[in-house]
Amino acid sequence: MVTNEIRHIHFIPGKTPPTTDSRTLKMKMILRAGNLPTVPQTFDLDTAYPGLTDVQIFLNNRYGDCVTAQHAHQEYRFEFFEQRKQIAITDNDVGTEYFKETGGGDTGLNMLQSLKIWRQTGFPIGGQIYKIHAYASIDWTNHNEVMLGCMLFNGVCFGMQVPQSAVNQTNQGLPWTVVSNDGGNAGGHAVYMLKWLKIVSINEIGPVILTWGLYQQATWAFWDKYVDEAYVIIDERDSWVDQASDPLDIPALEAYLAQIGSAPSNAITVTTTTVPAGTVGKTYSAQLNATGGTLPYVWSIYSGTLNPGLLLSQGGVIKGKPTKAGTKKVTFLVADRAGSQSGIILNVTVKKKGMASGIINGRLFGGKQKWISHYSGFSEQHS
Numbered sequence: 001m002v003t004n005e006i007r008h009i010h011f012i013p014g015k016t017p018p019t020t021d022s023r024t025l026k027m028k029m030i031l032r033a034g035n036l037p038t039v040p041q042t043f044d045l046d047t048a049y050p051g052l053t054d055v056q057i058f059l060n061n062r063y064g065d066c067v068t069a070q071h072a073h074q075e076y077r078f079e080f081f082e083q084r085k086q087i088a089i090t091d092n093d094v095g096t097e098y099f100k101e102t103g104g105g106d107t108g109l110n111m112l113q114s115l116k117i118w119r120q121t122g123f124p125i126g127g128q129i130y131k132i133h134a135y136a137s138i139d140w141t142n143h144n145e146v147m148l149g150c151m152l153f154n155g156v157c158f159g160m161q162v163p164q165s166a167v168n169q170t171n172q173g174l175p176w177t178v179v180s181n182d183g184g185n186a187g188g189h190a191v192y193m194l195k196w197l198k199i200v201s202i203n204e205i206g207p208v209i210l211t212w213g214l215y216q217q218a219t220w221a222f223w224d225k226y227v228d229e230a231y232v233i234i235d236e237r238d239s240w241v242d243q244a245s246d247p248l249d250i251p252a253l254e255a256y257l258a259q260i261g262s263a264p265s266n267a268i269t270v271t272t273t274t275v276p277a278g279t280v281g282k283t284y285s286a287q288l289n290a291t292g293g294t295l296p297y298v299w300s301i302y303s304g305t306l307n308p309g310l311l312l313s314q315g316g317v318i319k320g321k322p323t324k325a326g327t328k329k330v331t332f333l334v335a336d337r338a339g340s341q342s343g344i345i346l347n348v349t350v351k352k353k354g355m356a357s358g359i360i361n362g363r364l365f366g367g368k369q370k371w372i373s374h375y376s377g378f379s380e381q382h383s
Contacts (some may be wrong), residue, residue: 015110067108134233136282166222188303269292282322294338305330
């Protein structure tokens with residue numbers, strides 16, 4: 001049983017739209033179908049980790065660092081499994097990695113790209129580098145596959161588009177359910193599923209999600225409507241034990257990894273990280289750019305809205321004559337001719353007449369751009 005705690009959540013979008021990469025493993029490719037366990041009616045991963053405390057928000061109430069925060073929650077369990085104790089993970093560990101991966105701005109992260117970084121260069125925690133061995137996508141529309149992934153791989157990391165109704169339900173201590181008027185898309189979020197339990201208030205079993213430092217219950221109907229990507233993680237080990245009775249097919253995994261490592265990638269990537277500020281009443285134009293994929297590109301708004309008076313063209317130009325000052329956090333999506341896509345979260349700011357314009361997500365100091373954060377641990381200068 002999970003008792004939802006009432007919180008006052010300030011949701012900050014931090015997951016950019018999902019990307020596709022033909023080289024990404026699929027979980028079903030590395031499992032031995034005949035050795036899979038039966039999925040129980042209810043399941044709680046944390047029963048395997050008595051004494052583990054995991055209620056940290058990891059700065060996700062101040063920054064869009066949900067992707068690296070999700071990694072931290074899962075790393076707790078990986079290392080508890082290996083070391084039989086809880087390692088220390090700090091806000092500084094999570095925030096530093098987040099701003100390193102974004103390049104300094106609070107622009108959110110792509111889940112697949114961040115998983116690649118976790119595997120290739122690792123996640124620095126307390127002066128030590130923690131790497132994963134591999135990751136695999138799962139069919140999130142198949143509940144049985146999702147639950148198997150959760151059981152076999154210490155939970156499932158997944159991405160979703162958060163409706164405003166879910167933020168409201170969290171703040172009221174209610175489970176996430178589908179409602180007739182969800183208030184619109186508040187933005188992308190990366191979270192961690194590690195249980196499925198009975199929701200007492202509606203007498204229904206559903207997934208339990210760790211986010212914002214609390215265990216949030218949801219219905220499977222909510223999952224089906226709002227989840228847009230999901231992965232399992234194979235943790236890095238000093239040695240692998242492979243027996244014929246194991247569900248994970250290690251030889252198949254290693255063969256796929258070797259094959260993928262030699263395959264080229266033509267994934268599309270957004271290269272724009274900031275846009276200039278506009279001024280009320282003055283003509284504005286800013287070009288969004290990307291690389292890779294197959295031309296032509298088509299741009300759209302994935303979540304959020306532009307400032308009044310501004311529009312986005314399919315060619316990626318934000319243009320118009322803004323009529324109202326303010327800052328809008330917008331998730332932009334770009335798709336190529338082959339159907340691959342990528343995205344970025346940007347602040348689009350319009351200033352009042354007479355105010356100096358500047359760089360969005362950063363400020364200029366003595367000719368250098370310095371990323372400013374309310375958390376003093378993150379300050380980075382770029383020439």
